[in-house]
Amino acid sequence: MRAPQLFIVREGFQGWYEDVLANHPEEAQQLVARILADTTADEHGCLVTPTTQPRKVRFRGGQDRAYRFVFCVTTGLAATRDQIVRHRCHDRRCVNPRHLELGDRLDNLRDERERRANGVDYAML
Incomplete structure (x- = not known):
């Protein structure tokens, strides 16, 4: 009797980012440069896309929000769906890499509650 084969299940996004970072880093950096060049800087240092909602980007068969793509490519992290x-x-x-950080849903909820209670301290950016 053969031993069962074990395999690792990856989420689609994570696998896509792993492929982008491992096999297409130069192209991804070029796309990030184009995204950043197509922004307007505001008084708080945000690099804001000329859209009404978060911009989406397509790259090598995948699509994601521009800020997530910029973060993953500039940090080299293949973020999971969670x-x-x-x-x-x-x-x-905003797609300014200095304004982006990785967290989980609970972190995001805490951020939103704090922002509603205290506003945004732009000096902390």
């Missing part, structure tokens, strides 16, 4: 790319500035159209 990991949230959080905006320290609380502007979902």
